[in-house]
Amino acid sequence: MRLSTVILPVRRWSQGGREVWRRAEELGFHTAYTYDHLSWRSFRDRPWFGALPTLTAAAEATSRLRLGTLVTSPNFRHPVTLAKELISLDDISGGRFTLGIGAGGSGFDASALIREGEAAWTPRERADRFGEFVPLLDRLLTHEVVSYEGTYYVAQEVRNIPGCVQRPRLPFAVAATGPRGLRLAARYGQAWVTTGDPKIADTGTPAESVAAVARQVEGLRAACSETGRDAAEPEKILLTGFTPDRNRPLESLDAFVDFAGSYAELGFDEIVIHWPIPDSDFDTDLQVFERIATEGPAQLAG
Numbered sequence: 001m002r003l004s005t006v007i008l009p010v011r012r013w014s015q016g017g018r019e020v021w022r023r024a025e026e027l028g029f030h031t032a033y034t035y036d037h038l039s040w041r042s043f044r045d046r047p048w049f050g051a052l053p054t055l056t057a058a059a060e061a062t063s064r065l066r067l068g069t070l071v072t073s074p075n076f077r078h079p080v081t082l083a084k085e086l087i088s089l090d091d092i093s094g095g096r097f098t099l100g101i102g103a104g105g106s107g108f109d110a111s112a113l114i115r116e117g118e119a120a121w122t123p124r125e126r127a128d129r130f131g132e133f134v135p136l137l138d139r140l141l142t143h144e145v146v147s148y149e150g151t152y153y154v155a156q157e158v159r160n161i162p163g164c165v166q167r168p169r170l171p172f173a174v175a176a177t178g179p180r181g182l183r184l185a186a187r188y189g190q191a192w193v194t195t196g197d198p199k200i201a202d203t204g205t206p207a208e209s210v211a212a213v214a215r216q217v218e219g220l221r222a223a224c225s226e227t228g229r230d231a232a233e234p235e236k237i238l239l240t241g242f243t244p245d246r247n248r249p250l251e252s253l254d255a256f257v258d259f260a261g262s263y264a265e266l267g268f269d270e271i272v273i274h275w276p277i278p279d280s281d282f283d284t285d286l287q288v289f290e291r292i293a294t295e296g297p298a299q300l301a302g
Contacts, residue, residue, distance in 0.1 A: 001260060001264050001268065001269060001270065001271060001297065001300050001301070002030040002031075002269060002270040002271070002297070003028075003029060003030060003270070003271055003272075003273070003292075003293060003296055003297045004029050004030045004031040004032065004033065004066075004237075004270055004271070004272045004273075005024055005029045005031075005032050005033070005272065005273055005274070005275050005293070006032075006033045006034065006035065006070055006239070006272055006273070006274045006275065007020055007021060007024065007032050007033070007034055007275045008034060008035055008040070008043070008048075008274070008275070008277060008282070009034050009035070009048060009049040009050065009051060009054045010043060010046060010047050010048060010049070010277060011047070011049075012047065012049075013049075013054075013057055017049075017054070017057075018057070018061050020275060021057075021058040021061050021062055021065070022061055022062060024062075024065060024275070025062045025063070025064055025065040027290060027293040027294060028293065028294065028297075029065065029293060030066060030270065031065070031066035031067065031068055031098060031270075031272075032058065032062075032065055032066070032067060032068075033067070033068045033069060033070035033098075033100060033272065034051050034054055034055060034068075034069060034070070035051065035069070035070065035071075036051035036052070036069040036070075036071065036072040036073070036076065036077075037051075037076075037107075037109055038076060038109040038112050039108075039109050040107065040109065041107065041281075042280055042281060043280070044108065044109075051069055051072070052069075052085050052089060055067050055068075055069070055089060055093075055097070056088075056089055056092055059089065059092045059093035059094075059096065059097075060092070064096075065096070066096045066097070066098060067089075067093055067096055067097050067098070068097060068098035068099065068100050068173065069099060069100045069101070070100035070173070070175075070193065070239060070272065071100040071101050071102035071173075071175045071193065072099060072100065072101050072102075073101065073102050073103060073104030073105075073126075073130075074103070074104055074126070074129045074130055074133045074152075075104035075105075075109075075110045075113070075126075076104075076109075076112075076113065077133075078153065079133055079136045079137040079140055079153055079155070080140065080153070080155050080158050082137065083137060083140035083141055083158075083160055084160065086099060086141065086164075086170060087141065087160055087162075087163060087164055090164045090165045090166060090170045091164075091165055094165065095164075095165035095166045095170075097166075097170050098170065098171045098172075098173055098190075098191070099170055099171070099172050099173065100173040100175060100193055101133075101134065101137075101172055101173070101174055101175065102130070102174070102175030102176070102181075102193070103126045103127055103129070103130035103175075103176075103181060104121075104126050104130070106120065106121075106123075106126075127178070127180050127181070128151070128152070129152050130180075130181070130184065131180060131184065132150050132151060132152050132153055133152075133153065134172070134174070134184050134188050135188070136148055136150065136153055136155065138169070138172075138188050140155065140158060140160055141160065141163070141164055141169035141170065142163070142168050142169050143160070144159060144160060144161050144163065145157060145158070145159050146158045146160070171190035171191065172188055172189050172190055172191070173189060173190065173191035173192070173193050173235075173237055174188060174189035174191070174192055174193065175192075175193040175194070175195075175239075176192065176193075176194075177194060177197065177198070177216055177219075179219065179223070182216075182219045182220050182222075182223040183223045183226065183227065185220060185223065185234060186220060186223035186224040186226070186227045186229055186234065187227050187229070189234050190234065190235065191234055191235040191236070191237050191269075191270075192220055192234045192235070192236055192237065193237045193238075193239060194213060194216055194236075194237070194238060194239070195238075195239045195240075195241075195242035195243070196209050196212065196213055196238075196242055196243040196244075197209065197212035197213065197216070198242070199212075200212060200244060201242055201243065201244060202244070203244070204244045205244055206243065206244055206245045206248075206259075206262075208244070209243040209244050209245070210262050210263070210266070213238070213263065213266060214266055217236065217266055217267060220234065220236075235269040235270065236266075236267055236268045236269050236270070237268070237269065237270040237271075237272060238263050238268050238270070238271050238272065239272045240259075240271060240272060240273050240274070241273075241274050241281070241282065245259065247281075247282070247284060249273070250273060250284045250285075250288065250289060250292065251288070252288060253288070253291050253292055253295055253296060253299070256273075256292045256296050257296060257299045257300060260296065260300055261300060264300060273289070273292070275289070276289050
């Protein structure tokens with residue numbers, strides 16, 4: 001099982017931001033992701049920088065570490081302009097970029113681009129947009145010239161030359177829990193991402209969470225079968241911090257190995273943990289975190 005991290009874009013690049021990404025590479029993380037939000041939850045009135053410029057800088061500051069978003073969504077992005085930025089980032093990083101992509105949430109920043117007086121998108125509307133967003137983005141990243149006119153998006157003779165360094169395009173890690181999203185993951189995703197079952201995040205037990213994720217895995221298998229794809233092909237990624245046990249996996253190395261082992265048994269290929277941020281929901285002991293990074297994967301493999 002691979003171990004990756006999420007580095008939230010809260011640090012000025014000249015005041016520790018660069019060093020965190022370099023340290024992630026030194027510690028041996030497989031991928032370092034960041035959130036693609038305008039701001040987020042408890043960080044609403046705190047520093048928060050843009051995801052793609054941060055990842056571009058991180059690409060120059062590192063040489064081996066894979067980089068990615070977790071996740072980008074239609075809340076803030078248009079497929080045409082996003083595709084151009086992704087091709088550029090894939091080139092700058094030397095083919096080290098993974099696009100984590102999801103339908104988007106309903107947090108306060110999700111309405112930042114909606115006109116005053118207009119209703120925020122419902123879950124169904126977000127799913128509808130996502131269902132158009134992903135296939136169009138796939139086309140834009142795999143064809144030199146694309147024209148398209150849909151319900152939500154338009155592309156008129158859009159050119160994306162020379163395309164991605166990674167072929168046929170950079171990998172998608174599709175975040176999904178419901179049937180429609182899982183079908184998109186099965187069809188377009190090189191990986192599938194889950195944070196667990198949000199319905200039991202605050203009220204469930206760790207065992208109930210594992211059982212809920214097991215049902216999601218079965219849903220992915222069914223979606224793969226429906227699309228004629230080998231169910232073992234999409235990799236499975238768990239973003240931690242949102243299951244009922246929250247930050248318990250980062251309390252100690254043993255706690256992490258016990259937690260991650262439960263999901264390894266479900267066939268997960270990658271576990272993602274949040275880089276510590278003082279005075280936040282991700283305020284974790286840095287020494288414990290670094291020990292997990294350096295010793296955790298070997299213990300899981302053993």
